[in-house]
Amino acid sequence: MSIVVNNLTKIYGTQKAVNNISFTINKGEIVGFLGPNGAGKSTTMKIITGYLSADNGNAQVCGENVSPDSLSTKKKIGYLPEANPLYFDMYVREYLEFVAGVHKIKNEKIKIKNAIETVGLLLEANKKIGQLSKGYKQRVGLAAALIHDPEVLILDEPTSGLDPNQIIEIREVIKKLGKDKTVLFSSHILQEVEAICDRVIIINKGNIVADDQLSNLQKNKSNNHTVLVQFKENIGIETIKSLKEVTKIEQPQTSNFKLTTSNPESVRKQLLELSLKNNLNIVSLQSESSSLEDIFRNLTN
Numbered sequence: 001m002s003i004v005v006n007n008l009t010k011i012y013g014t015q016k017a018v019n020n021i022s023f024t025i026n027k028g029e030i031v032g033f034l035g036p037n038g039a040g041k042s043t044t045m046k047i048i049t050g051y052l053s054a055d056n057g058n059a060q061v062c063g064e065n066v067s068p069d070s071l072s073t074k075k076k077i078g079y080l081p082e083a084n085p086l087y088f089d090m091y092v093r094e095y096l097e098f099v100a101g102v103h104k105i106k107n108e109k110i111k112i113k114n115a116i117e118t119v120g121l122l123l124e125a126n127k128k129i130g131q132l133s134k135g136y137k138q139r140v141g142l143a144a145a146l147i148h149d150p151e152v153l154i155l156d157e158p159t160s161g162l163d164p165n166q167i168i169e170i171r172e173v174i175k176k177l178g179k180d181k182t183v184l185f186s187s188h189i190l191q192e193v194e195a196i197c198d199r200v201i202i203i204n205k206g207n208i209v210a211d212d213q214l215s216n217l218q219k220n221k222s223n224n225h226t227v228l229v230q231f232k233e234n235i236g237i238e239t240i241k242s243l244k245e246v247t248k249i250e251q252p253q254t255s256n257f258k259l260t261t262s263n264p265e266s267v268r269k270q271l272l273e274l275s276l277k278n279n280l281n282i283v284s285l286q287s288e289s290s291s292l293e294d295i296f297r298n299l300t301n
Contacts, residue, residue, distance in 0.1 A: 002027045002152050002182035003048060007057035010043050017043045019206035020057065027151070030178035032193035033186040035203040036300050041186045042082060044203070045154050048184070049079045061152055075103070078145035082156040082186075084138060088130030092121060092140055095129060096147060103148040115143040119173055135166035142173065153177060155185035159192055171196055190292045200292070204300045217295050225264040226288040229271050231255045232281035239278065243270050255283075 003025040010018040018040045025031050035041045046052040048059045050066045050073060059066045061073045087095055096115060100108045116125050119139040124132055129140055138158060145153060158174065159167045167189065174196055177183060187193055193200060194214065202210040210217060234254040241249065246267060248260035261267045264287040275282050 002029075002062055003184060004060040005044070005048065005057070006059070008044065008047060008054050008059060009056035010040075010047060010052065011055050016206045018047070018054075021203065021206070021208045022057075023201055023208065023211055025182055025184060027182050028178065028180065029199060030174065030183040030185070030197050032197040032200040033184055033203070034190070034193065034200055034296060035186075039203045039300070040206045041203060042156055045079075045156050045184070045186065046081075049077050049154050050074050051079075075148065076151045078148070078150035078153045080138075080141045080145045080153075080155045080158055082160065084141040086129050086137060086140060089128065091128055092116075092125045092132075095140065096143060099144045100147055105148055111147055111149070115147045118146060118176075119143045120169060134161045135163065135170075138162060138166075138170065142170070146177070151181060153181055153183045153185075155183065157187060158185055159187060159189055167192060190296060194292050202296065202299050209299045210295070214292065217292075225261055227259040227261060227264050227267045227271070227285070228288065229257050229259070229285050230283040231275070232283050235278075235280065239274070243267060243274070 005021060005023050008018050008021050009016065021040075021044065033041055033045070043052065047054050048061065048066060050068050050070055053068050062076050064070065064073045064076075066073045087098075090098065093112065093116075096112045097108065100111060105111050116122055119142045121136065121139050121143060124136050129137060132140065138161075142155070142158065145155070155174070159170050162170060171192060174183060174185065178196075197214060199213050200210065200217065201208060232255065237249060237251050237257075240246075240257055240259070243259070244266070245263045246259050246261050250258040252258065259267055268285060268287065271282065271285060274280065
């Protein structure tokens with residue numbers, strides 16, 4: 001296991017920011033860490049990286065316990081915090097040389113070159129950081145997190161403030177890195193999580209409310225499946241109301257229906273039986289699983 005979190009608790013005054021949470025992440029996994037503002041995401045990430053100490057429980061990275069004084073575990077972690085602190089008066093290469101020096105990296109020039117190429121900074125590498133756009137500043141932070149070739153990447157809102165083209169580019173970088181590293185990243189852009197991750201962990205008010213493959217969450221953890229059906233004939237809504245396990249019926253057109261259900265397979269079967277019984281012709285019939293946005297809202301509202 002690359003990341004192991006055991007019964008982690010962090011309390012600020014009277015507020016439990018993180019409440020006895022546990023999870024594990026294997027090498028090669030890209031896991032989305034989701035939750036509303038103030039849910040405990042950043043606190044958990046800071047404990048995993050050793051920037052904060054836990055009040056109870058512990059975190060392990062690559063088999064070693066993490067603590068604020070543990071340099072050996074920090075060497076195995078690349079961390080891009082949400083704030084992304086940078087020295088704006090330094091040039092890109094100069095800043096990466098500084099970071100490489102902190103890590104006492106051998107073959108410094110090669111490592112810097114590789115990091116610049118990986119995150120797509122080649123055309124901006126000779127500029128001052130303060131002259132860069134928000135998207136390129138994020139790339140500098142990501143390059144700094146990668147430069148010592150860590151086994152684990154912790155990325156807190158890596159696409160925050162980026163335009164759609166920059167988001168797609170950073171998405172591809174993260175997917176590429178996830179082939180041989182463990183990646184835990186948080187984001188409020190749920191479409192990005194769906195595009196990058198197979199697994200998500202959702203935290204709400206300091207508690208983990210979901211930890212599963214995205215496909216399983218869409219299948220099992222939500223009652224908002226949708227069945228779309230189109231008939232050749234124009235039919236009344238009263239005919240559809242006879243279906244069982246349908247919680248909501250919408251009729252965009254007289255021959256089209258959008259049905260919300262917890263059991264789409266049953267509803268599809270009933271629709272076929274209904275068409276045979278009433279001599280109706282179904283033009284199209286399809287099911288749609290809940291989006292990650294639907295799941296997120298159901299679990300955190």
